[in-house]
Amino acid sequence: PYAITSACIRCKYMDCVEVCPVDCFYEGENMLVIHPDECIDCGVCEPECPAEAIVADSADGAEQWLALNARLAPLWPNITHKSEPPADADDWKGIPDKIDLLSE
Ligand code: SF4
Ligand code: F3S
Secondary structure, eight states, X not given: OXXXXXXXXXXXXXXXXXXXXXXOEEEOSSOEEEXXXXXXXXXXXXXXXXXXXXXXXXXXXXXXXXXXXXXXXTXXXXXXXXXXXXXXXXXXXXXXXXXXGOOO
């Protein structure tokens, strides 16, 4: 499956949600995650993210993001449509190591 990394935190553009054929995104307060048991590995979401926050399971360091997505997806509500991203989303794009900012 694909996974969302901490690059999504406080960016949360949600362009990814609009293209997923199986609606396997789940919404936290300031980040989305992908349910690994539902993702069909189509790959269409990955190039849609303006923050380059989506990785394939073959990517370097993907294990920690797969684990985070697997843990949080069952706890968060499903999201199937894009809404308004945070007003300051662009200010957080490309900022490294945002994991401490995650709201669970
Ligand atoms: Fe959805 Fe495909 Fe992205 Fe998986 S890889 S989350 S199925 S769009
Ligand atoms: Fe996050 Fe990128 Fe989707 S910032 S909400 S993974 S489009």
